[in-house]
Amino acid sequence: MASGIITLTTDFGLDDHYAGVMKGVIAGIHPVATIIDITHEVGCYGVAKAAFVVAQLHAFYPPETVHVVVVDPGVGGERRPLLAEAAGQFFVAPDNGVLSQVYERTQHQVRHIDTERWALRPTSKTFHGRDVFAPVAAWLAAGTAAAEFGPLVDKYVRLDRTTPTFVEAGRWRGKVLNVDRFGNIVTSFPAELLDESPTDFRILAGKLEVLETASTYAKASPSTAFVIAGSGGFLEISINQESAAAAAGVKIGDSVELVFSQANG
Amino acid sequence: MASGIITLTTDFGLDDHYAGVMKGVIAGIHPVATIIDITHEVGCYGVAKAAFVVAQLHAFYPPETVHVVVVDPGVGGERRPLLAEAAGQFFVAPDNGVLSQVYERTQHQVRHIDTERWALRPTSKTFHGRDVFAPVAAWLAAGTAAAEFGPLVDKYVRLDRTTPTFVEAGRWRGKVLNVDRFGNIVTSFPAELLDESPTDFRILAGKLEVLETASTYAKASPSTAFVIAGSGGFLEISINQESAAAAAGVKIGDSVELVFSQANG
Amino acid sequence: MASGIITLTTDFGLDDHYAGVMKGVIAGIHPVATIIDITHEVGCYGVAKAAFVVAQLHAFYPPETVHVVVVDPGVGGERRPLLAEAAGQFFVAPDNGVLSQVYERTQHQVRHIDTERWALRPTSKTFHGRDVFAPVAAWLAAGTAAAEFGPLVDKYVRLDRTTPTFVEAGRWRGKVLNVDRFGNIVTSFPAELLDESPTDFRILAGKLEVLETASTYAKASPSTAFVIAGSGGFLEISINQESAAAAAGVKIGDSVELVFSQANG
Numbered sequence: 001m002a003s004g005i006i007t008l009t010t011d012f013g014l015d016d017h018y019a020g021v022m023k024g025v026i027a028g029i030h031p032v033a034t035i036i037d038i039t040h041e042v043g044c045y046g047v048a049k050a051a052f053v054v055a056q057l058h059a060f061y062p063p064e065t066v067h068v069v070v071v072d073p074g075v076g077g078e079r080r081p082l083l084a085e086a087a088g089q090f091f092v093a094p095d096n097g098v099l100s101q102v103y104e105r106t107q108h109q110v111r112h113i114d115t116e117r118w119a120l121r122p123t124s125k126t127f128h129g130r131d132v133f134a135p136v137a138a139w140l141a142a143g144t145a146a147a148e149f150g151p152l153v154d155k156y157v158r159l160d161r162t163t164p165t166f167v168e169a170g171r172w173r174g175k176v177l178n179v180d181r182f183g184n185i186v187t188s189f190p191a192e193l194l195d196e197s198p199t200d201f202r203i204l205a206g207k208l209e210v211l212e213t214a215s216t217y218a219k220a221s222p223s224t225a226f227v228i229a230g231s232g233g234f235l236e237i238s239i240n241q242e243s244a245a246a247a248a249g250v251k252i253g254d255s256v257e258l259v260f261s262q263a264n265g
Numbered sequence: 266m267a268s269g270i271i272t273l274t275t276d277f278g279l280d281d282h283y284a285g286v287m288k289g290v291i292a293g294i295h296p297v298a299t300i301i302d303i304t305h306e307v308g309c310y311g312v313a314k315a316a317f318v319v320a321q322l323h324a325f326y327p328p329e330t331v332h333v334v335v336v337d338p339g340v341g342g343e344r345r346p347l348l349a350e351a352a353g354q355f356f357v358a359p360d361n362g363v364l365s366q367v368y369e370r371t372q373h374q375v376r377h378i379d380t381e382r383w384a385l386r387p388t389s390k391t392f393h394g395r396d397v398f399a400p401v402a403a404w405l406a407a408g409t410a411a412a413e414f415g416p417l418v419d420k421y422v423r424l425d426r427t428t429p430t431f432v433e434a435g436r437w438r439g440k441v442l443n444v445d446r447f448g449n450i451v452t453s454f455p456a457e458l459l460d461e462s463p464t465d466f467r468i469l470a471g472k473l474e475v476l477e478t479a480s481t482y483a484k485a486s487p488s489t490a491f492v493i494a495g496s497g498g499f500l501e502i503s504i505n506q507e508s509a510a511a512a513a514g515v516k517i518g519d520s521v522e523l524v525f526s527q528a529n530g
Numbered sequence: 531m532a533s534g535i536i537t538l539t540t541d542f543g544l545d546d547h548y549a550g551v552m553k554g555v556i557a558g559i560h561p562v563a564t565i566i567d568i569t570h571e572v573g574c575y576g577v578a579k580a581a582f583v584v585a586q587l588h589a590f591y592p593p594e595t596v597h598v599v600v601v602d603p604g605v606g607g608e609r610r611p612l613l614a615e616a617a618g619q620f621f622v623a624p625d626n627g628v629l630s631q632v633y634e635r636t637q638h639q640v641r642h643i644d645t646e647r648w649a650l651r652p653t654s655k656t657f658h659g660r661d662v663f664a665p666v667a668a669w670l671a672a673g674t675a676a677a678e679f680g681p682l683v684d685k686y687v688r689l690d691r692t693t694p695t696f697v698e699a700g701r702w703r704g705k706v707l708n709v710d711r712f713g714n715i716v717t718s719f720p721a722e723l724l725d726e727s728p729t730d731f732r733i734l735a736g737k738l739e740v741l742e743t744a745s746t747y748a749k750a751s752p753s754t755a756f757v758i759a760g761s762g763g764f765l766e767i768s769i770n771q772e773s774a775a776a777a778a779g780v781k782i783g784d785s786v787e788l789v790f791s792q793a794n795g
Contacts, residue, residue, distance in 0.1 A: 003292075005296075007285065012711065013711035014279065014571045015569055015571045015572065015573075015579070015710070015711055016569065016708070017569065017583040017586040018710075020537060020539075020569065020583070020587060021586060021587060024537075024587060024590035024591040024592075024595075027533075027535055027591065027592055027595075028590065028591065031533070031534075031535075031564075031592065034296075035566070036288050036289075036292070036300070037285070037302070037567070038284075038285030039280055040279070042280065043280075044711065045771055052282075053281065053285070056282040056286060057289060060286045060293065061289040061292065062289075062292055062293045065289075065292075073747065073748075073771055074747070075746070075748075076745070076746030076747060076748065077748030077749065078748070079748075124759075124760075125745055125759070126747065126758060126760060126761045127761030178281070180280070180281045181277065181280055181309065182309055215341070216340070216341030216390045217340060217341060217342070218339050218340075218342035218343070218344075219342065228390075228391060230389075230391060231389040231395065240338075241309075241310055241338055268557075268561070270557055270561075272550060272554075274550075279544065301553050301557070301565070302550070302567070303553075304547065304550065307545065308545075314545075318546065318547040318550070321547040321551060322547055322550060325551045325554035325555050326554035326557065326558065327554075327557055327561065330557075443546070445543075445545070445546045445548075446545055446546055480606070480655055481606030481607045481655045481656070482603065483606065483609075484607065493655075493656060494655070494656075495654075496654040496660065506574075506575055
């Protein structure tokens with residue numbers, strides 16, 4: 001049973017008609033679909049941001065929700081349109097790595113969408129959000145079986161894994177998964193590290209070396225960066241009501257390091 | 266009877282997954298809810314802006330609408346989550362004054378939400394929009410009685426009143442309730458003052474001293490600030506197709522004064 | 531049969547309550563309407579941008595969709611509120627030319643909305659999005675016949691046509707219909723010109739003289755402006771993953787020229 005919910009995550013911005021046209025295509029095919037805007041502001045060609053956003057969504061959506069991700073600088077070229085099934089939900093996106101964090105953390109299978117069968121006609125070479133992804137999402141939400149959309153494929157683009165890698169004894173390298181609108185730095189280190197007591201690590205992020213931890217924003221020392229267990233399951237670096245990312249000078253995709261104290265003794 | 270409508274007013278911005286995750290939580294609990302984005306751009310920690318926005322909404326929404334307001338710098342700390350009932354509608358928000366203008370102008374009662382009973386598990390300490398406010402809103406919209414969510418409370422945070430205060434004979438002090446995207450300055454002086462004829466007052470707002478009035482934007486003199494009866498029931502200061510707020514140099518929360526002419530004779 | 535879909539295109543921005551209040555008015559009149567945000571960011575008083583956006587929508591929406599366009603610097607003055615019927619859909623907007631591109635490309639008829647009968651009371655002089663356009667849209671979407679809203683009119687504001695004009699042998703003048711968030715320059719030259727082979731024209735747009743063409747973004751030479759058949763049926767000037775509009779220094783409404791090679795031989 002389809003949930004009838006279609007979420008939209010794109011880099012189309014909010015000034016133009018692009019997202020609105022996609023909604024019209026969906027409404028034309030499946031009038032009772034519930035269309036939910038996640039964000040259209042992942043930044044032009046913001047594959048890394050979209051990869052994080054869509055991986056944060058699915059656990060909070062009903063089964064069979066269709067997540068459409070259109071960040072598609074390769075539109076019209078060789079890159080394939082994909083339909084991924086993971087965590088009981090559907091993901092419709094171009095094959096450019098934008099689903100990497102879903103692939104990385106969830107059992108999944110991936111299909112190559114048959115555009116000959118499913119695309120709107122005429123099919124543009126610049127707007128597959130409208131001509132390919134929207135109609136596929138609408139038909140999926142209306143209950144069409146995933147297998148109808150195309151064959152399973154084994155190979156598809158995966159960006160570098162985000163899970164921390166071992167550097168040397170007591171030293172791990174992670175990534176900035178997101179810088180959010182508050183300037184919080186979401187790292188790829190698991191939040192569970194903060195459950196250990198006493199906390200025995202520090203994080204190096206750009207210009208910041210962060211030793212302090214806090215259980216809530218309000219308990220943090222003023223103007224001091226601290227590590228907190230973020231809502232997405234990762235350690236985050238924050239400064240209460242200031243931008244930690246600006247203080248650190250880091251951006252999405254940058255490396256961060258976690259150093260256990262013993263290693264520095 | 267619940268209306269099934271849930272409105273969202275937050276400071277989460279439009280780049281991240283936060284508002285989208287809230288919508289997923291709501292859809293999971295109450296799939297037929299109608300979720301309406303009001304704004305996610307009240308500015309980080311923009312309590313004053315959100316307080317104005319939400320107070321402008323309810324008169325235009327059906328009975329039993331649930332208005333969710335998440336501007337929550339104190340998340341995870343001591344501040345309580347609240348459910349207010351006012352004007353036949355529901356307001357779900359943290360107890361930081363963000364509902365002050367609803368309290369100020371409407372009979373209301375306020376409950377302390379029992380998070381032990383209603384929060385998602387596990388409950389984060391940084392994202393109660395997802396873990397507390399969204400589920401409470403969804404259950405409310407689905408018809409759960411307000412009394413189920415927690416006990417009535419007598420004390421809750423109220424920001425300074427916005428109603429004008431007497432300064433001296435013929436001189437009143439008000440506040441900037443909003444600066445909108447057009448640069449209109451919404452004051453807390455009642456629009457009815459313009460019904461009197463002849464108009465016998467001027468308004469001092471930052472660098473501007475405004476004597477002119479206009480009944481419509483089109484009737485105003487070019488490049489001249491004027492007072493107009495705003496759509497929200499307050500006097501506004503505008504410049505036709507320019508920003509009055511930029512000309513005045515005022516922002517939300519600033520003081521403005523209204524001076525009756527007799528007092529200056 | 532009404533589709534029940536109402537789209538919103540405004541210059542209200544995303545910070546304020548204006549669009550949210552319109553949605554409440556609609557929900558109060560027609561609770562099962564599907565309200566779809568197209569954009570609230572056409573720019574303050576962005577009539578030209580909105581004119582393009584709304585003309586791009588209708589072909590992708592179900593019959594009887596109601597498109598509401600509120601870019602309304604003349605609100606409260608003499609300009610009339612209009613209901614246009616075109617392409618099997620409805621358009622509700624002020625009479626300031628914002629529907630020009632719909633008029634230009636589609637058979638249509640236009641009615642003058644009787645605000646005495648249809649406006650909310652009291653009716654503000656500054657917010658007809660809420661008081662006039664939202665209720666009319668809601669009643670239309672609920673199935674009220676267009677003829678109920680007011681009489682047909684023969685005269686209404688039409689901006690200059692966007693179709694290219696003849697300059698001299700082999701030389702045509704068009705317009706910039708849109709600059710999108712990627713910096714693509716959407717011209718008013720028909721995309722079909724690229725079907726001809728060999729391509730024998732160049733486009734002059736501000737500082738750019740564009741001779742190269744590409745069938746997809748990915749096939750273009752790096753950092754080089756090229757002409758591509760855009761998704762809206764027009765020739766567009768793009769630079770792969772850069773802003774062609776910034777390189778050209780053009781904005782919406784500017785003139786562009788198309789010159790056939792023979793004319794320069």
